[in-house]
Amino acid sequence: MSIEFQPYDIIKDTDMTQPIDFNQRNKLKSVDRAFKAEITNIIRLTDMEKLFQIRIVDDAERQRFTFLPGQFVMLQVPGYGEVPISISSSPSAKGHIELCIRKAGVVTNVLHNARRGAKVGIRGPFGTHFPMVQMHGSDVLLIAGGLGLAPLRAPMFYVIENRVSFKDVHILYGTRQPDQLLFRYQYEEWSLIDDINLQIIVERPDATWAGRVGLITKLLDNITIHPEKTYAIVCGPPVMFKFVCGRLNQMGLPMHRMFVSLERRMHCGMGKCCRCNIGSTYTCIDGPVFDYWSVMNLKEAI
């Protein structure tokens, strides 16, 4: 007598032989395969931040890659590690993406030393997105503090490319010091666009600074909000949410019309490693974009 067990070989599973598409969340099983991508260009923004222009190498994969503003990718540097980075470019550019990265840990330090042409891995896109279509026909406040401009840039590109679908558009940006301002070379372009109100403020000016001085909430002083037809997107450090969203709420904007992007350490991006959990909420699956009402109802969120 003998017993034969028929082994199950998962790589023959039909879900495994399909092209990888991380937007197919319930079906995708090739979760640890990555798109190979190369760094095509590196733009030095400040001493701490660089913008990496990245292209998925395979033509078909690059064409298939789509994301929505607010989503992030897991960026892998083989041999060093993998980090979650929000996509900082226009969704219409598909598999040509831009990632604004601050030098903060092992992987990001390696990236800051990387050269043009270096090969990296991309998994994603992951997470929730800003509801841009829902915002059509409304006024939009795009508010960023510090590195928050990186995740805000994707919805900004969306608004600029679809300017006709939005009413009044305000871009408000603040940093602590002038030398921390990101994307300085683009301010002129943004402010020249028909009817976009760009305002920038710093907390601690240096001798050369001629612009406004103060906290970002100060920029809201001369803005009138029409609560029933306004949406706000707020990106920045958690402390900023309390002040900016609190102020917007005082001005009459309901919390469910404000959207923020939260940050946590992530090891998977797929709701498995639990590292980004806020209570029972996975920042990678249920976030990173949340409306402010949901954030207020999450314990220890900000």
Place this chain on the structure above:
Amino acid sequence: MLFKILYKDDFRTLIETAMKSVEVVAPKKVGSNARGKPIHHYLPVTSFEEIDLSYETTEYSAKTYFIPYLENLANYRFGDEDWEKEIQYRFEPRMILGLHACDISGLLRLDKVLIHDKFPSPYYIARRKNTLIVGIDHEPCEGGFCHALGTNVVSHGFDLFLTDLGDRYFTAIDSDRGYILLNKVLTHDVKEKDTKDYLDARRRISDAYTTHVNVHNLPNLLDIEFESDVWKKWGAKCLSCGSCAQVCPTCYCYGVSERVSMDWASGAKVKQLYSCNLVDFAQVAGGHNFRPEATTRLKYRYYHQHRGFVEIYDEPKCVGCNRCGRTCLAGINPPDIIGELQAEVRK
């Protein structure tokens, strides 16, 4: 569900035959603790004598055979300014013999996260589908409170499930491959006497629980008692060692790191099981820690077990095996914590 009667001699023949073609993992006595109680582990066995199906419990759960403590998610070959990534999934079949109902319930909970939720894990699916599970009924273990959570009885998640009736096993069959396996030896149809003996055995087990935990309204209770002194008291004892998560049958959280060979010719992406009680679990780049105190981390663990998981999957993550309580060096255990929280609301 199909049921058959399997005499113990035939069962032995079945297992000994299976051992010839497949790795068999079973409870094995490995030593005794300070009180003289035997210590068992689920280990690969090569002879029937090594197996001790009368074991009370094991120190570790059997999850290591599904989500190993260390697992290579991918291997890399480096060269010429480029790299290649290779991923391998397990497909060698394995039999795990003698799992208790709580541990099978634990696997069903892992299935919810790792198979049925978004982004199914191919690593887990490959191991789960290639593992034949033969469960067994048992007398309640010391401190176990599975009956409070309904995890002391399982109706799926296994291939065969045995209830000891003295000279024979009342055998539940939950899969085609379990049926095929059982047909390799002589089995008998269930007679009235067998059913009566089975129900008696189940009743005897059900009446034997000595640890009682009141989980009534626990998810809401946890929200109400978020600032309770109970957390401060137990949090102050917690050593943040993470042992609870290591022995837990359902804790699946992890960290990922990369390893490279000395000559940078190859590397690996390695997954290591983690614990939300470890100090850097929620630390982000730049150094900020969202849960810097042991108290908030311990509380988080209980919230995930008994509230968060319920919100998503309609049942607690905890299966009541009390392995975490037994292994904790500081004596932190779910029956005491849940009992004190219940007492708080009654104050």
